[in-house]
Amino acid sequence: MSKFGVIARFESPESLVHAAEKVRDKGFTKFDCHSPFPIHGMDDAMGLKRSKLGYLIGAMGLTGALFGFGLQTWIHSIEYPMNISGKPYFAYPAYAIITFELMVLFSAFGAVFGMMFFNRIPRFHHPVFYSEKFSDVSSDAFYVSIEVDDPKYDENNVIDFLRNIGGTEIEVLSDEN
Amino acid sequence: MSVKSKADIRAEKLLPGNQDFTSITNDIAGVPEQKKTPIQWWLLFGFALSLLAIFVGSVGFLIWEGTGIWGINNPVFWGWAIINFVWWVGIGHAGTLISAILHLFRQNWRNAINRFAETMTLFAVICALVFPGIHVGRIWVAYWFLPLPNQMGMWPNMRSPLIWDFFAVFTYFTVSLLFWYTGLIPDLATLRDRAKGLKKKVYGFFALGWRGGNRQWQHYELAYLVLAGISTPLVLSVHSVVSSDFATSVIPGWHTTIFPPYFVAGAIYSGFGMVMTLSIIARKVYNLGHIITVEHLDKMAQIMLLTGCMVGYAYSMEFFVAWYSGNPYESFAFVNRALGPYWWGYWAMIFCNVVVPQFFWFEKYRRHIPFLFITSILVNIGMWFERFVIVVITLHRDFMPGAWAMYNPTMFDVAIYLGTFGLFFTGFLLFLRFLPMVSIAEAKLVLPESNPHHGHDHE
Numbered sequence: 001m002s003k004f005g006v007i008a009r010f011e012s013p014e015s016l017v018h019a020a021e022k023v024r025d026k027g028f029t030k031f032d033c034h035s036p037f038p039i040h041g042m043d044d045a046m047g048l049k050r051s052k053l054g055y056l057i058g059a060m061g062l063t064g065a066l067f068g069f070g071l072q073t074w075i076h077s078i079e080y081p082m083n084i085s086g087k088p089y090f091a092y093p094a095y096a097i098i099t100f101e102l103m104v105l106f107s108a109f110g111a112v113f114g115m116m117f118f119n120r121i122p123r124f125h126h127p128v129f130y131s132e133k134f135s136d137v138s139s140d141a142f143y144v145s146i147e148v149d150d151p152k153y154d155e156n157n158v159i160d161f162l163r164n165i166g167g168t169e170i171e172v173l174s175d176e177n
Numbered sequence: 178m179s180v181k182s183k184a185d186i187r188a189e190k191l192l193p194g195n196q197d198f199t200s201i202t203n204d205i206a207g208v209p210e211q212k213k214t215p216i217q218w219w220l221l222f223g224f225a226l227s228l229l230a231i232f233v234g235s236v237g238f239l240i241w242e243g244t245g246i247w248g249i250n251n252p253v254f255w256g257w258a259i260i261n262f263v264w265w266v267g268i269g270h271a272g273t274l275i276s277a278i279l280h281l282f283r284q285n286w287r288n289a290i291n292r293f294a295e296t297m298t299l300f301a302v303i304c305a306l307v308f309p310g311i312h313v314g315r316i317w318v319a320y321w322f323l324p325l326p327n328q329m330g331m332w333p334n335m336r337s338p339l340i341w342d343f344f345a346v347f348t349y350f351t352v353s354l355l356f357w358y359t360g361l362i363p364d365l366a367t368l369r370d371r372a373k374g375l376k377k378k379v380y381g382f383f384a385l386g387w388r389g390g391n392r393q394w395q396h397y398e399l400a401y402l403v404l405a406g407i408s409t410p411l412v413l414s415v416h417s418v419v420s421s422d423f424a425t426s427v428i429p430g431w432h433t434t435i436f437p438p439y440f441v442a443g444a445i446y447s448g449f450g451m452v453m454t455l456s457i458i459a460r461k462v463y464n465l466g467h468i469i470t471v472e473h474l475d476k477m478a479q480i481m482l483l484t485g486c487m488v489g490y491a492y493s494m495e496f497f498v499a500w501y502s503g504n505p506y507e508s509f510a511f512v513n514r515a516l517g518p519y520w521w522g523y524w525a526m527i528f529c530n531v532v533v534p535q536f537f538w539f540e541k542y543r544r545h546i547p548f549l550f551i552t553s554i555l556v557n558i559g560m561w562f563e564r565f566v567i568v569v570i571t572l573h574r575d576f577m578p579g580a581w582a583m584y585n586p587t588m589f590d591v592a593i594y595l596g597t598f599g600l601f602f603t604g605f606l607l608f609l610r611f612l613p614m615v616s617i618a619e620a621k622l623v624l625p626e627s628n629p630h631h632g633h634d635h636e
Contacts, residue, residue, distance in 0.1 A: 115400035
């Protein structure tokens with residue numbers, strides 16, 4: 001049974017953003033702010049860098065486009081050149097559509113599965129799920145969690161700190177497995 | 178605050194009454210959580226299932242007997258199957274327009290209808306995909322569409338618009354499914370957190386362990402934005418490619434460059450018609466008039482007015498170019514549409530697609546719900562006739578009078594078409610029963626409280 005960290009509830013998106021700024025300024029790095037919907041400006045408040053997901057999607061899109069164009073070229077120029085209504089074997093303008101479609105398809109896979117990879121989901125067991133009240137976060141609650149792995153973590157200090165910046169219903173959570 | 182900010186006024190129109198985060202969750206999640214399924218739902222579901230039975234039976238017979246059971250003949254080789262395919266794909270397009278294009282333009286009002294519209298897209302595209310699948314006759318070799326290595330050394334012709342179409346629609350379906358599911362993840366987490374027992378396990382499985390942390394939202398929002406960004410050119414490409422099935426041929430009446438934009442506008446027009454029909458029914462049955470408001474219906478009617486005028490322009494421009502080209506076959510094809518034996522199809526199209534939306538210039542009609550309901554159905558009748566005009570009227574009289582013929586659909590044409598409604602509504606009703614029909618997370622973003630700078634007039 002390993003310890004996960006401390007969670008504290010905040011009232012509104014506004015107070016969550018202010019809390020995030022204070023947690024960031026205090027020097028914590030292993031913390032998160034949970035909300036029912038994405039909050040504008042939260043990335044800055046938490047001091048997060050821009051998501052790297054875009055690079056992955058770009059690479060996937062490029063792969064898809066190259067694959068699409070290469071597949072068509074290979075089929076009609078190398079694998080089985082066949083004269084169909086006098087069209088040229090390497091009819092590259094006609095390849096534009098499938099090249100585009102496969103670029104979009106691969107980018108979409110990159111976006112969704114890349115998002116899952118960066119978010120480390122699916123992950124069905126997480127210590128925050130052991131809190132009864134935390135589940136409100138998918139409806140109307142706003143929570144800050146500070147993890148035990150944070151180099152600045154000191155349980156009593158963290159609890160006091162969260163209470164001072166306006167957190168309520170503070171809980172210490174452990175991984176019960 | 179004595180003076181209301183613009184955001185407050187806008188939010189009040191889109192989410193009237195005193196709503197907060199909790200009430201939005203309760204109202205939307207309350208529908209799939211209902212202990213007792215409403216009787217209207219069972220009635221509609223029974224109706225949908227009987228249509229689905231017709232679908233299964235008639236498609237089964239088609240596979241057994243072959244496409245000879247349809248009314249297609251020489252020269253009308255493309256009949257209802259292609260009409261229905263284009264019609265269903267077109268309906269799907271409004272869903273993507275609402276979820277992707279309006280998201281990119283930051284049109285928050287879409288948040289109340291996008292889930293709905295995306296689901297409609299999914300089932301509409303499934304219905305559409307049925308037709309190319311079954312119209313090949315020998316559907317057990319339908320996998321020949323795919324570029325699979327095989328012992329015959331046989332490949333699809335990548336220079337043909339028909340295979341472009343296959344790739345476009347297949348990609349469209351896959352991307353729409355991914356987009357829809359990505360949007361659902363936070364809502365599935367909401368349902369998971371409120372459910373108990375087996376339901377909790379099932380919703381929890383699909384929610385993937387979503388925790389709503391900003392470290393997750395950060396990547397999630399970027400993925401969602403990119404999906405919206407790539408769906409936008411995708412949706413424009415799909416109906417453009419569908420139109421090139423026609424436009425790349427040399428048949429008078431089909432061989433025109435106006436087809437791609439004209440098809441896209443028509444697709445959006447019909448899709449908004451379908452979203453309107455479905456949302457008017459759903460807001461009535463589930464009492465969600467305060468979430469899908471008259472304001473939303475008004476905005477949809479405005480888009481229908483715009484796209485209706487665009488197709489009207491395309492119809493007249495086709496005529497003008499047919500005359501201006503000086504090509505007698507081209508001119509004849511269009512005169513034959515309006516004055517030939519199928520004149521009623523052409524004028525039904527003009528009435529439903531050009532005349533009817535003109536009422537939407539007036540706010541009174543854009544907010545009159547029974548009127549909207551009737552027109553939304555007329556829109557889709559009109560768009561079906563548009564494809565009838567393009568496919569049947571064009572083919573039945575082409576170059577040589579000796580090759581002309583009339584086209585009559587059979588009962589199986591009708592049965593399979595009606596059957597796809599069974600497929601569509603069965604899926605859609607199951608969605609209404611088990612999943613949140615409005616995006617819970619996104620509906621909250623319309624509330625001014627969701628903005629952390631709410632209450633500060635300076636920004």
